[in-house]
Amino acid sequence: MSLVRVEGVTKKYRLGDQTVVALHDITLAFEEGVFLAIAGPSGSGKTTLLNIIGCIDTPTRGQVFIDDREVTGLSGDALADLRARTTGFIFQTFNLFPVLTAAENVEYPLLQLSEVGKDERGERVKRYLSVVGLEKYAHHTPNQLSGGQRQRVAIARALAINPRIVLADEPTANLDSKTGKSILDLMKRINREFGTTFIFSTHDRHVMAMADRLVRIEDGHLARLAMKVDEHWQQVRTGKNTHKRREGAT
Ligand code: ADP
Ligand code: MG
Numbered sequence: 749m750s751l752v753r754v755e756g757v758t759k760k761y762r763l764g765d766q767t768v769v770a771l772h773d774i775t776l777a778f779e780e781g782v783f784l785a786i787a788g789p790s791g792s793g794k795t796t797l798l799n800i801i802g803c804i805d806t807p808t809r810g811q812v813f814i815d816d817r818e819v820t821g822l823s824g825d826a827l828a829d830l831r832a833r834t835t836g837f838i839f840q841t842f843n844l845f846p847v848l849t850a851a852e853n854v855e856y857p858l859l860q861l862s863e864v865g866k867d868e869r870g871e872r873v874k875r876y877l878s879v880v881g882l883e884k885y886a887h888h889t890p891n892q893l894s895g896g897q898r899q900r901v902a903i904a905r906a907l908a909i910n911p912r913i914v915l916a917d918e919p920t921a922n923l924d925s926k927t928g929k930s931i932l933d934l935m936k937r938i939n940r941e942f943g944t945t946f947i948f949s950t951h952d953r954h955v956m957a958m959a960d961r962l963v964r965i966e967d968g969h970l971a972r973l974a975m976k977v978d979e980h981w982q983q984v985r986t987g988k989n990t991h992k993r994r995e996g997a998t
Pocket of ligand 2: 794
């Protein structure tokens with residue numbers, strides 16, 4: 749069973765009297781536990797695809813299934829509920845609330861879950877700040893933290909709901925390369941230890957190289973899907989060409 753399945757998804761945006769086709773007929777599926785990168789240059793459709801997988805946005809055409817349940821067509825409330833319980837989000841610009849402490853930022857998405865009481869919220873905040881190595885910074889506000897520490901708070905916030913999927917849109921783009929690598933290392937450790945599925949977008953080949961699976965998009969088209977085997981990428985599917993070949997990890 750696939751955790752996420754995208755079938756024939758096209759996304760068009762209207763800009764005045766122009767139509768921008770951000771995604772063309774994308775079909776892909778992946779199972780729980782993957783550490784997957786969506787790679788492509790700026791404007792290729794990465795954010796649009798992540799937003800559609802995360803049910804933040806809806807496709808113009810095509811279907812999205814989470815756990816084999818079709819989510820396209822669900823009402824706004826049902827989608828909001830699905831998002832609140834299923835998906836953690838990490839953004840390029842961290843998107844923390846500046847007036848809240850690290851602990852309060854991590855607690856925030858839990859306030860939407862009525863079944864999670866105050867004690868449980870406190871435990872999860874403590875647990876996930878510790879997972880990201882920030883237990884000593886619980887009472888700091890974002891402006892008292894470095895970029896890397898802010899992104900760690902964002903990771904703890906994404907994990908707090910015990911999500912099935914964490915979606916990260918260019919999570920390292922605002923970090924220096926060393927800090928970016930440490931953020932990716934942390935995400936990978938969480939993927940390995942907790943089995944959390946991670947889907948992240950990037951245009952940085954060092955970040956791509958850390959993925960186990962790679963989806964490449966160019967101008968809204970799925971260009972290539974590859975799997976890492978023994979540090980090499982093996983092509984598993986493309987729209988144009990289905991023969992398998994081995995290639996370098998870039
Ligand atoms: P990426 O994340 O790879 O940079 P995006 O998914 O943001 O790419 O954008 C893909 C294409 O869709 C681009 O041409 C972009 O200008 C366009 N686009 C994205 N969002 C909108 C929007 N809300 N309205 C109009 N065009 C958009
Ligand atoms: Mg983007």
